[in-house]
Amino acid sequence: MLYPQLRQLIAGEWREGRGDDVRVVVNPATEEVLGRYRCASDDDVDQAVAGAEQAFAVWRARSPEQRQIDLHRVAALIRERVDRIAHLLASEGGKPLHDARREVLRSATIIEWDAAEGRRLYGRVIPAEPGMHLEAMREPAGVVAALIAWNFPVGFMARKVGGALAAGCAVVLKSTEETPGTCVAYLECFVDAGLPPGLVSLLIGDPTRIAPRLVAAPAVRVVSFTGSTAVGKAIGKLCAEHIKRSVLELGGHAPVLVCEDADIEKAVTALVGAKFLNNAGQVCVAPTRMFVARPRYTEFCEAFAQAVRGLRVGAANEDDVQMGPLIHERRRTAIESLVQDAQSRGAKLLAGGRRIGTRGFFYAPTVLADVPVEARAMNEEPFGPLALIASYETLDEGLRRANELGYGLAAYAFTESARSARLIAERIEAGMLSINHCTAAPPGAPFGGVKDSGHGREGGPEGLLEFTSMKFVSHKMY
Ligand SMILES: NC(=O)C1=CN([C@@H]2O[C@H](COP(=O)(O)OP(=O)(O)OC[C@H]3O[C@@H](n4cnc5c(N)ncnc54)[C@H](O)[C@@H]3O)[C@@H](O)[C@H]2O)C=CC1
Numbered sequence: 306m307l308y309p310q311l312r313q314l315i316a317g318e319w320r321e322g323r324g325d326d327v328r329v330v331v332n333p334a335t336e337e338v339l340g341r342y343r344c345a346s347d348d349d350v351d352q353a354v355a356g357a358e359q360a361f362a363v364w365r366a367r368s369p370e371q372r373q374i375d376l377h378r379v380a381a382l383i384r385e386r387v388d389r390i391a392h393l394l395a396s397e398g399g400k401p402l403h404d405a406r407r408e409v410l411r412s413a414t415i416i417e418w419d420a421a422e423g424r425r426l427y428g429r430v431i432p433a434e435p436g437m438h439l440e441a442m443r444e445p446a447g448v449v450a451a452l453i454a455w456n457f458p459v460g461f462m463a464r465k466v467g468g469a470l471a472a473g474c475a476v477v478l479k480s481t482e483e484t485p486g487t488c489v490a491y492l493e494c495f496v497d498a499g500l501p502p503g504l505v506s507l508l509i510g511d512p513t514r515i516a517p518r519l520v521a522a523p524a525v526r527v528v529s530f531t532g533s534t535a536v537g538k539a540i541g542k543l544c545a546e547h548i549k550r551s552v553l554e555l556g557g558h559a560p561v562l563v564c565e566d567a568d569i570e571k572a573v574t575a576l577v578g579a580k581f582l583n584n585a586g587q588v589c590v591a592p593t594r595m596f597v598a599r600p601r602y603t604e605f606c607e608a609f610a611q612a613v614r615g616l617r618v619g620a621a622n623e624d625d626v627q628m629g630p631l632i633h634e635r636r637r638t639a640i641e642s643l644v645q646d647a648q649s650r651g652a653k654l655l656a657g658g659r660r661i662g663t664r665g666f667f668y669a670p671t672v673l674a675d676v677p678v679e680a681r682a683m684n685e686e687p688f689g690p691l692a693l694i695a696s697y698e699t700l701d702e703g704l705r706r707a708n709e710l711g712y713g714l715a716a717y718a719f720t721e722s723a724r725s726a727r728l729i730a731e732r733i734e735a736g737m738l739s740i741n742h743c744t745a746a747p748p749g750a751p752f753g754g755v756k757d758s759g760h761g762r763e764g765g766p767e768g769l770l771e772f773t774s775m776k777f778v779s780h781k782m783y
């Protein structure tokens with residue numbers, strides 16, 4: 306399948322960037338160069354924002370029903386082009402083709418859900434004396450700056466671009482440096498569906514140049530970022546400086562409580578899938594710190610390690626592959642260093658712990674047990690195929706361990722006890738808790754974190770409201 310020409314989409318026109326730098330895109334499974342792009346310049350950013358501002362005026366004037374119809378055309382094109390988009394996502398991002406396909410198809414469902422929800426952005430009539438009409442109106446916020454990461458570029462585009470458009474906004478999207486071909490192919494669906502020119506722009510280039518200019522642009526009203534907590538803090542500061550509303554979907558280091566009464570077989574199947582088979586652990590909600598009730602510890606460790614040893618690692622297009630490579634050499638070195646550090650502090654290696662092959666950024670699915678609290682991996686988000694296991698004596702202690710980090714994105718619990726489940730639900734410090742499963746949040750659920758994992762929500766009615774502003778209108782009629 307042909308790799309696309311990597312062009313910017315600026316004010317309705319696909320064209321080359323006008324920045325100085327040219328960068329390459331690499332297949333992480335083969336290290337082969339897939340393509341090159343010239344970065345966006347400051348002027349490109351300004352033109353994209355100006356185009357979005359003009360298109361916003363057209364789009365907000367359309368009825369919510371018409372916007373839903375328009376977005377359904379986009380979703381239909383995404384489904385039609387699933388093979389092409391998934392192929393690009395797998396080549397650039399390294400995930401197995403079947404996972405890439407699932408992400409693309411799910412993204413169409415997200416857009417459809419948001420498109421329908423866009424018709425329900427109700428305001429409120431406030432009771433008042435006769436002759437006075439008091440109303441809280443919800444309006445589209447304006448131009449949205451969407452900054453995404455490489456691990457689920459399609460899912461992120463659906464949530465940010467789909468959500469913003471469904472709420473009546475226009476979007477300037479900053480592509481990921483690693484997966485620009487996927488972003489181009491995906492946004493072609495929006496253009497080819499006949500949306501107003503300029504409604505969605507795509508900028509590819511140096512994020513440290515694009516992001517500050519985009520956030521500072523007066524027409525930009527909401528900034529939606531997905532990435533690390535470190536970069537999220539920098540974006541948050543920029544937003545504060547320019548008084549921009551922000552949605553920050555940042556890192557996580559999800560704890561898992563495996564209670565004494567858990568079904569260990571079911572827990573292991575769910576956790577191995579969510580940890581390793583979901584983008585090789587490069588997921589913000591990946592279950593990573595597994596705290597197991599002492600009486601079930603050995604049983605859990607053995608079952609978990611055995612399941613992990615049987616996983617098939619390989620390139621996206623290989624038959625039956627379950628886990629792909631890491632996105633780049635930096636991530637592999639980071640995982641390696643976390644594993645070495647934990648082992649030097651007494652952690653026991655139960656599976657993996659090594660590179661695989663001579664080409665591509667492969668690292669074996671790795672399990673460490675008896676991981677001490679001071680190991681770096683217990684504190685820094687690994688963002689890779691590394692699971693950590695430790696035991697707890699009481700549920701109180703388990704909850705304390707689960708809550709001890711600054712992160713607060715996803716958390717998981719496995720228990721057959723309604724009482725334990727309730728206690729965990731009440732006391733866990735996380736934006737999302739899954740009990741007895743690890744399946745992904747559906748489009749209608751509010752996705753997001755607390756503490757250092759960010760603020761604001763994507764998905765559900767809550768996600769759409771982030772792209773709206775309130776206007777209070779009081780009308781004295783006589
Ligand atoms: N919440 C999530 O889903 C993600 C979390 N991460 C975390 O970040 C760590 C590092 O991965 P990276 O790819 O290096 O993530 P990162 O946070 O550095 O980059 C994420 C996105 O932010 C943009 N970015 C980077 N530096 C920027 C800056 N100074 N100003 C504005 N935008 C900037 C990049 O274009 C990138 O696509 C991972 O190990 C993981 O812990 C990374 C990607 C996604």
Ligand SMILES: O=Cc1ccc(S(=O)(=O)O)cc1
Pocket residue numbers: 456457459460461464587588589590745746752
């Ligand atoms: O890594 C975090 C992450 C991954 C996927 C999604 S989505 O549901 O596909 O949007 C959200 C966050």
